[in-house]
Amino acid sequence: MAQPASAQSLSLDDVISLSKTGIGDDAIIAKIRSSDTHIDLSVDQMVDLKTKGVSGPVIAALLAEKKPAEVKLSVDSPDPAVPHPAGVYLMDSAASKMMRIDPVVTNQAKTGGLLGYAFTAGIASMSVKASIQNPTARTHASEARPSFYFFFDESNPSVTSNTAAWASGTAATVTSPSEFTLVQLMAKKDRREARVGSVNIAGAKTGVMDKDQLKFDYKLVRPGVYLVQPMADLPKGEYGFMYSLTGGGAGGAITARIFDFSI
Structure with missing residues (x-):
């Protein structure tokens, strides 16, 4: 032709x-x-x-040099080869589209086990919990083992506004799913909580406890784009991919950005 x-x-x-x-x-x-x-x-x-x-x-x-073609970004294309704004996306297989997850940031701390800590003079641990607004996430997954796509700045090198999604509070930005922790959030009446610290007579720990971390696997799809999946089916509940920001929150809780979803 x-x-x-x-x-x-x-x-x-x-x-x-x-x-x-x-x-x-x-x-x-x-x-x-x-x-x-x-x-x-x-x-x-x-x-x-x-x-x-x-x-x-x-x-x-x-x-004259030809001007580079303007990059058109999609927020719902199911094809990871299509440029997307930097962020975390849940793949909705039934609707054949991606759903962008807006992160929540928490720096409010609550304590648990305070009486046990007091009665045992610090032998029993007091937990520190980060509180997240709203009782459930806005993004819902219909599968027990959902698929996620992480789009980092490297996926769109010609777009200069990517870093807002991954700003970690320092000059560095997040570049890999390995910097995240997948956690199950504890649902309360008007909020959700994640254990992000503990205190006892031996000292204090900051960060998600090992027993609260859920394993996930990831693979590189193309530069700056990763496919991420839990390594086991997730029961119904509230979850989130969390990474720590610079500085500590109130009461020893880490300041964290959480890409939350529910099953």
């Missing part, structure tokens, strides 16, 4: 022929810009074109 005229590159002979017809510089320049034409002309070629009737503006148009 014939290639569309707008996609054809112009040769120097084409440019010379058009110039000889007297069609005008504006038309020739418009054709150069609409086609995939950019030629790194030598001095001799420029002189030769001028002697054959090609004007200076047309020669300049041949030398």
Whole structure:
């Protein structure tokens, strides 16, 4: 099939022929810009074109760099090869689309086991919990082992506004799912909680307890894009991918950003 005229590159002979017809510089320049034409002309070629009737503006148009195509981002395409804004997405297989998860940030701390800690003079641990608003997540997964796609800044190198999704409070940004912890959140009446610290007579621990961490696996799909899946089915409940931000929250709780979802 014939290639569309707008996609054809112009040769120097084409440019010379058009110039000889007297069609005008504006038309020739418009054709150069609409086609995939950019030629790194030598001095001799420029002189030769001028002697054959090609004007200076047309020669300049041949030398002009083509502007890179604008990157169009999708927020719901199920294809990980399609550029998406940086962030975490839940794959909705039934609807054949991705759902972007808006993260929540918590730095409010609550304590649990305070009486046991007091009665045993610190032998029993007092837990520190990070509190998250709302009793359930806005994003719901219909599968017990859902699939997620993590889009990092590297996936869209030409987009300069990516880092807002991954700003960690320092000059560094998050670049891999290995920097996350998958946790089950404890549902309360008007909130959800995650244990992010403990205190006893032996000292204090900050971070998600080992027994509260859920294992997940991930693989690189393309630069900056990872497929992430839990390694076991998840029972109905509230969950979240969490990573710690710079600085500590109240009462020793870490300040964390959580990409929350429910099953």
